[in-house]
Amino acid sequence: xxxxxxxxxxxxxxxxxxxxxxxxxxxxxxxxxxxxxxxxxxxxxxxxxxxxxxxxxxxxxxxxxxxxxxxxxxxxxxxxxxxxxxxxxxxxxxxxxxxxxxxxxxxxxxxxxxxxxxxxxxxxxxxxxxxxxxxxxxxxxxxxxxxxxxxxxxxxxxxxxxxxxxxxxxxxxxxxxxxxxxxxxxxxxxxxxxxxxxxxxxxxxxxxxxxxxxxxxxxxxxxxxxxxxxxxxxxxxxxxxxxxxxxxxxxxxxxxxxxxxxxxxxxxxxxxxxxxxxxxxxxxxxxxxxxxxxxxxxxxxxxxxxxxxxxxxxxxxxxxxxxxxxxxxxxxxxxxxxxxxxxxxxxxxxxxxxxxxxxxxxxxxxxxxxxxxxxxxxxxxxxxxxxxxxxxxxxxxxxxxxxxxxxxxxxxxxxxxxxxxxxxxxxxxxxxxxxxxxxxxxxxxxxxxxxxxxxxxxxxxxxxxxxxxxxxxxxxxxxxxxxxxxxxxxxxxxxxxxxxxxxxxxxxxxxxxxxxxxxxxxxxxxxxxxxxxxxxxxxx
Amino acid sequence: xxxxxxxxxxxxxxxxxxxxxxxxxxxxxxxxxxxxxxxxxxxxxxxxxxxxxxxxxxxxxxxxxxxxxxxxxxxxxxxxxxxxxxxxxxxxxxxxxxxxxxxxxxxxxxxxxxxxxxxxxxxxxxxxxxxxxxxxxxxxxxxxxxxxxxxxxxxxxxxxxxxxxxxxxxxxxxxxxxxxxxxxxxxxxxxxxxxxxxxxxxxxxxxxxxxxxxxxxxxxxxxxxxxxxxxxxxxxxxxxxxxxxxxxxxxxxxxxxxxxxxxxxxxxxxxxxxxxxxxxxxxxxxxxxxxxxxxxxxxxxxxxxxxxxxxxxxxxxxxxxxxxxxxxxxxxxxxxxxxxxxxxxxxxxxxxxxx
Numbered sequence: 001x002x003x004x005x006x007x008x009x010x011x012x013x014x015x016x017x018x019x020x021x022x023x024x025x026x027x028x029x030x031x032x033x034x035x036x037x038x039x040x041x042x043x044x045x046x047x048x049x050x051x052x053x054x055x056x057x058x059x060x061x062x063x064x065x066x067x068x069x070x071x072x073x074x075x076x077x078x079x080x081x082x083x084x085x086x087x088x089x090x091x092x093x094x095x096x097x098x099x100x101x102x103x104x105x106x107x108x109x110x111x112x113x114x115x116x117x118x119x120x121x122x123x124x125x126x127x128x129x130x131x132x133x134x135x136x137x138x139x140x141x142x143x144x145x146x147x148x149x150x151x152x153x154x155x156x157x158x159x160x161x162x163x164x165x166x167x168x169x170x171x172x173x174x175x176x177x178x179x180x181x182x183x184x185x186x187x188x189x190x191x192x193x194x195x196x197x198x199x200x201x202x203x204x205x206x207x208x209x210x211x212x213x214x215x216x217x218x219x220x221x222x223x224x225x226x227x228x229x230x231x232x233x234x235x236x237x238x239x240x241x242x243x244x245x246x247x248x249x250x251x252x253x254x255x256x257x258x259x260x261x262x263x264x265x266x267x268x269x270x271x272x273x274x275x276x277x278x279x280x281x282x283x284x285x286x287x288x289x290x291x292x293x294x295x296x297x298x299x300x301x302x303x304x305x306x307x308x309x310x311x312x313x314x315x316x317x318x319x320x321x322x323x324x325x326x327x328x329x330x331x332x333x334x335x336x337x338x339x340x341x342x343x344x345x346x347x348x349x350x351x352x353x354x355x356x357x358x359x360x361x362x363x364x365x366x367x368x369x370x371x372x373x374x375x376x377x378x379x380x381x382x383x384x385x386x387x388x389x390x391x392x393x394x395x396x397x398x399x400x401x402x403x404x405x406x407x408x409x410x411x412x413x414x415x416x417x418x419x420x421x422x423x424x425x426x427x428x429x430x431x432x433x434x435x436x437x438x439x440x441x442x443x444x445x446x447x448x449x450x451x452x453x454x455x456x457x458x459x460x461x462x463x464x465x466x467x468x469x470x471x472x473x474x475x476x477x478x479x480x481x482x483x484x485x486x487x488x489x490x491x492x493x494x495x496x497x498x499x500x501x502x503x504x505x506x507x508x509x510x511x512x513x514x515x516x517x518x519x520x521x522x523x524x525x526x527x528x529x530x531x532x533x534x535x536x537x538x539x540x
Numbered sequence: 541x542x543x544x545x546x547x548x549x550x551x552x553x554x555x556x557x558x559x560x561x562x563x564x565x566x567x568x569x570x571x572x573x574x575x576x577x578x579x580x581x582x583x584x585x586x587x588x589x590x591x592x593x594x595x596x597x598x599x600x601x602x603x604x605x606x607x608x609x610x611x612x613x614x615x616x617x618x619x620x621x622x623x624x625x626x627x628x629x630x631x632x633x634x635x636x637x638x639x640x641x642x643x644x645x646x647x648x649x650x651x652x653x654x655x656x657x658x659x660x661x662x663x664x665x666x667x668x669x670x671x672x673x674x675x676x677x678x679x680x681x682x683x684x685x686x687x688x689x690x691x692x693x694x695x696x697x698x699x700x701x702x703x704x705x706x707x708x709x710x711x712x713x714x715x716x717x718x719x720x721x722x723x724x725x726x727x728x729x730x731x732x733x734x735x736x737x738x739x740x741x742x743x744x745x746x747x748x749x750x751x752x753x754x755x756x757x758x759x760x761x762x763x764x765x766x767x768x769x770x771x772x773x774x775x776x777x778x779x780x781x782x783x784x785x786x787x788x789x790x791x792x793x794x795x796x797x798x799x800x801x802x803x804x805x806x807x808x809x810x811x812x813x814x815x816x817x818x819x820x821x822x823x824x825x826x827x828x829x830x831x832x833x834x835x836x837x838x839x840x841x842x843x844x845x846x847x848x849x850x851x852x853x854x855x856x857x858x859x860x861x862x863x864x865x866x867x868x869x870x871x872x873x874x875x876x877x878x879x880x881x882x883x884x885x886x887x888x889x890x891x892x893x894x895x
Contacts, residue, residue, distance in 0.1 A: 335775070356777035367775065376769040383761065387776040394758045401756075 005030035006197060007085075007166060012063035014049050014221075016427075021418075023049035024060065025221040031166060034195045036188060038208040038229070041218035041241055042459035043431030044418040047201045048090065050218070051168045054199075055087035056080035084165030088172060090201075090430050090457065091371055092155030096144040101126040103143055104158040129161050133187050147322055148175035148368070156187075166197045171430075173207060174456040177320045177485050185211050203459055205234040217241055238460065285311040285346050285447045285479055287332075287363075292341035294327050301327045302338070303503040309496075311447070314470065314480040316494025319523050321485045324503040326368070329452045329483050333365040334358030345448070359388070362447035366437055366454050368483075370430075374437045377426040381417070382408045384425050385440050392444075411439040415465065430457040442469055449473055452483040467493060487519050499523055559828055562874035563842065569870045570846070574853060584857040591852025592845055598852060600734020604806055606844035607740035608798050608815075612822030613840055614750050615794030617831035619671075621754065622787035623767035624678070625686040626671050629795045629819030631693025634700045635670070636663035636799030641810040642708070644721035644803075652724040659725065660800050667796020668789040670696070675788030679781050685788060697816070704812045716812035727805040737805035750833035763787060795819060821847070821868060827875045846871065 007030070014024040023046045031037055039047045053060045056077040064071050067083050074080050080087075094103050101123040109117050126139040135153050137146075146154065152175055159167055173181045188198055188211055200212060208215050209229060216226040217240040225240050287309045294302040302324050309315040319325055330336040331343065337353030344350070345361055358365070367373040375384050385408045386393055393404050408421050415435045419428045428436065434457055441449065451470065455463050470493060474480050484490050490497050497509045499522035506522040571585065578584035592602045612629060619626040626632075640659040647655055674688040710719040727737040754760040766773040766783040773780050802815050825843050829836035850867045 333775075355775050356779065359777040365775075372769070373771050373775050376765055376772045378768045379765060383765065386761075387765070387772075390758050390761060397757050397759060399756055399758060399761065 006033040006068060007031040008066040008069075009050075009054065010064050010066070012050060012053055012060050012065075014046075014053055014058065014060050022221050024053065024063075027063070027218075027221075027223050029216060029223065029226070031197050031199065032214075033197055034192055035213045036192055036198045036200060036211050038212035038215040039199055039201045039218065040203070040205070040208060040215060040237060042461060043429055043435075043457075045218040045241075046221040047218055048170055048429060049221075051087055051170065051199065051201060054080065055085055055168055057087070081162060084163070085168070086159040086162050086164040086166070087168035088152070088155045088159050088170065090170040090174070092151055094143045094151060094154070096142075098143050099139065100137055100141050100143065100146075100154050101139040103154060104139075104161060108162065125161065126157065130157055133157070133160060133190070134183060135187070147326070149177065149180050149321070152176070153180075156184075160191075164196060166199065167191065168199045168201075170201045171203065171457060172200070173202070173204065175321075175453070178487070179320075181207075203457070203463075205237055208237065209234055241459075242461070285362075286344075287448055287479055287481070288344040288347075289331070290342050290344060292331060292338040292343065294331065294336065295339050299503075301503050302331065305341070305503075305505055307498055307505060307508070309479050309481060311477050311479045312474055313495040314474050314482055314493055316490035316497040317481065317483045317500060318485060318487055318490045318497060318519060319500030319506070323523075324500045325452075325483050325485060327503075328500070329368060329450070332450045332481060332483075333363070333367070362445075363450065364388075364441045364444075364446035364448065365450045366441050366452060368452040368456075370433050370437055375425050375433055378424055380422050381412075381419055381425055381428065381436060382421040384436050385411055385421075388440055388444060407443075411443060415439040416462070431459055431462060434458055435462055438466055438469070442473070446478060448479045448481065450481045450483070453485065454482070455484075455486070455489060487516055487523075491516065491519070559830065559875070563828065563871070566846070566867065566871040566874045570850070570867050573866060578853075578857050580857055584853045587856035588849040588853040591856065592848040594852070596731050597734045598848060600731035600736035602844050602848035603731075603740055603841075604735040604737065605847060606840045607743040608802055608806070608818060609822055609825050609844055610743040610836060610840035611739075611746060611801065612795050612798040612818055613825035613829060613836045614746060614833060615667075615791045615798065616822050616826035617829070617833065617836060618750070618794060619787050619791035620826060620831045621767045622763045622783050623770060624675060624784055624788055624791075626674070626689050626788055626791040626795075627686050627823075628671060628674070628689030628691075628693030628696075628792075629822055630816060631696035631700075631819070632667040632670050632792050632795035633799035633802070633815045633819050635696050636667045636796035637803045637815055638700050638703060638708075638718075638799075638810045639663050639666045639796075640800035640803045641718050641721060644725045645719055648722045655722075655725045656727075656804060659804060660797065663800035664793045664796040667792035667794070667799070669792070671792025671795070672785055672789030675785035678788075679784045685784075689788070693819070700810075701812050704810055708810075710809070718810045720809045721803065725804060726808050727801070735806045737801075739801035739805040742801070744837070747833045747837050754833060795822075798822075817868070820872070824868070824872045824875050828871075843871065 009027060009029040012024050012027040012029075013022065015022050025046075027046070027050055029050070039051070041047050049058070052058045054065065054074065056074045056079050059075060065074055066072065072079075072083055074083070074085070077087075095106070098106075101119075104126050105122045109122070123139045130137055130139070135157055137150060137153055137157065143151065143154070152172060156169070156172065173184055176184060185207075188200075191198060200207070202208060212229050214226060215229050215232065215237060217224045217237060219241065289305045289307050292302055292305040293300055305324075305328070307315070307317075317325065317328060327336070331338055331353075334350070334353050334355045334357060342349040343353075345363070350361065351357060355365070371377060382404060386404055389407060390399070393400055393407065405421075411417070412419075412421060415438065417428075417435045417439065418432055425433065425436070434454070438454065449470075454466060458466065470480055470482070474495075482490060482494055491514060495511070497514055497519065499506045499509065499519055501523060507518075509518060509522075570588070574584040574588055575581040592598050612633060616626065616629060640663040643659040643662045644655055647658065650658070670692055671689060674683075674685040674692065677683040677688055678685045704718055705716045708718045710717055713719075727739055730736045730738065730740070752760075754764065762773070762778045763783050763786075765776070766778055766780050767787075770780055773783070798818065799815055802818070803810055807814055821843060825836060825839045828843065829839035846867055
């Protein structure tokens with residue numbers, strides 16, 4: 001598969017003056033025709049920056065790019081496209097009110113007679129391309145109605161329509177369910193067979209081993225190694241990512257060991273111990289959903305949900321995201337009120353369904369949607385961090401600057417947030433944004449913490465830190481709800497696992513009967529009828 | 541992502557050049573108009589650039605205009621910052637001016653301080669009411685405050701004009717104006733014979749106060765967060781309903797204050813159309829100042845200077861166009877185009893630090 005390099009990057013250096021970070025330091029990279037090239041590294045290693053340079057979104061300070069042995073200038077995404085380079089972003093930008101086809105043809109609109117947009121031709125083109133690659137998406141759906149994974153597929157479709165020679169994918173599988181991941185990989189292979197090169201940015205080493213031909217490991221803005229995947233192993237890659245030249249501490253060694261088995265087991269390292277926090281209510285809180293239903297039109301997207309979670313446990317909720325996980329997240333965070341049924345905290349029905357009230361009664365929440373809900377991208381990092389502590393950091397309505405600086409510096413240090421506190425949030429990488437959200441939600445005392453898809457985009461180290469935080473919270477007597485479509489994550493963290501299927505709890509699995517296979521059966525609805533009884537058992 | 545001023549203590553530098561480019565473009569168009577539209581370009585240019593500084597009268601009037609623009613500009617930004625839009629500033633200023641005049645005319649015997657305070661309070665209250673209602677409607681029923689504030693203002697302007705030329709008209713005057721307010725209500729003039737008065741000092745104190753409230757208080761923080769991302773604000777437990785009605789009311793109140801000062805300090809009477817355009821210019825000023833209370837000070841000065849220069853050029857040459865209106869239109873166009881089409885001037889360098 002690997003031939004002479006089609007694309008060569010030489011000495012690419014990108015320096016961000018405003019936060020004094022050299023994101024890329026003299027990076028060399030060769031991409032062969034028709035290869036799948038994985039790009040791995042921790043959050044902030046410079047992977048996305050490098051790809052933004054290559055796809056024309058930012059300009060490098062130094063270095064050159066050669067296509068077919070000839071130097072080229074890439075000053076804009078249009079320049080990149082002219083050389084066949086197209087990037088699908090980690091959080092693909094889109095126009096919310098637009099339909100799928102409108103979003104896809106934006107920038108390549110074909111006009112018919114009288115200079116008018118030929119709508120039918122555009123929609124047909126999108127439909128044809130989608131069916132060729134086996135992507136199922138309604139070209140007339142509104143973008144803001146789509147799930148995160150569908151938005152990714154739409155962005156991918158848009159990229160494919162532009163006939164790329166090189167397709168850059170930034171964590172394409174992060175929001176995907178397992179069948180979607182399989183679809184994505186099948187698609188990548190067929191593209192590869194057609195001679196398209198692919199650069200895959202990912203945190204999942206399993207994916208690297210599965211689909212990539214070559215892998216480049218980046219650390220601190222520099223390339224540490226590029227090898228053929230066949231000649232290396234996942235633990236070796238993990239070692240390179242974390243750094244072998246600096247002393248491998250106890251933590252890193254265990255992390256590497258954990259990684260070798262399964263990326264998700266990393267939390268087992270159990271490091272980052274901290275002094276235990278006293279919780280306001282001790283160990284007796286309970287959170288109960290009692291006959292909760294939510295309707296969209298006539299469809300019950302949550303259908304008579306009954307679950308009780310106890311303080312001191314991690315309740316995992318898994319399933320295919322579209323089978324009700326989003327709505328469960330919204331109900332548990334007070335973002336929407338159930339149409340029927342109630343949420344009870346400590347046996348008492350909550351008074352109001354608003355995030356404000358839920359926070360007031362001690363429910364903390366890490367949302368799936370980090371960009372719109374979890375962060376204010378135009379506010380500074382510090383302002384994002386103090387959201388929940390604003391009342392504690394003021395005297396007579398005036399914010400105490402010094403205390404804010406101390407508080408935010410502490411969070412930044414503890415969670416290893418890379419970035420400058422007084423800079424806008426939008427300058428941070430995806431993983432760092434999530435670290436800001438996590439550190440904010442876990443600061444202070446909470447009875448209940450709801451995590452929804454918390455590990456998307458996090459690197460191994462941050463994921464490990466989050467998992468140990470989650471366990472520590474539980475051990476200190478907090479009640480943790482983990483909503484995640486990632487079966488492995490739920491398996492390794494949750495004490496009990498509720499599996500959702502079509503808006504219902506298809507089953508609740510206790511310690512003894514939790515296996516991937518069992519969960520899979522419930523997720524896909526195989527056992528729906530037998531298991532209803534089990535679902536109601538917890539209801540008393 | 542919207543190109544809005546980032547909420548850091550120091551205003552971000554990267555965005556300033558865009559404003560400067562817009563202002564320079566406006567200046568260039570103005571110079572071209574003067575050169576090609578005037579029979580005596582040299583005189584017109586001289587009048588435009590130096591006119592505002594040529595004597596105390598012009599200079600004082602320019603500063604007076606800047607003071608009113610500054611207060612109204614702060615009003616515009618109070619709403620903008622919370623993500624709501626008060627397009628009814630023009631009507632709010634106009635009616636508040638009339639109300640201030642009427643209060644003073646109704647109580648000619650009142651002590652100076654009481655009369656002035658009453659006039660200011662009444663004017664602020666009427667501004668708050670008119671804009672606050674739009675915010676309240678948005679909160680209650682989701683009506684678009686941009687439309688309601690504009691429409692209410694559009695109805696207010698002719699109504700106020702009717703009152704000034706009709707029932708409240710001073711029959712002795714040649715102007716379409718109310719009677720002049722009693723001498724002891726008039727604010728101290730700082731640079732006679734110009735209109736410059738104490739209102740400017742008040743405006744200059746108001747800007748840092750607004751800055752403090754916006755950047756150093758919890759409510760200011762909540763207001764800015766709500767303006768930048770309502771979903772995030774709601775998620776964080778901020779009462780976003782309050783930050784719909786309240787900023788509109790504050791915005792209307794500041795416009796009202798500007799209208800009151802136009803009567804108490806500048807004109808001493810409500811004259812037909814005497815503040816028309818001030819509300820719109822204040823929007824341009826707020827945009828030039830990127831809705832930052834401290835940057836609005838130079839923005840108001842620059843805008844007032846260009847406006848005064850245009851007036852001087854018209855008076856000193858046979859320039860036939862409504863030059864002032866054209867210059868305002870050019871600035872307005874350049875600034876709003878730059879807000880609507882961000883990132884066209886400058887390539888985004890270092891937009892994100894990578895994953």
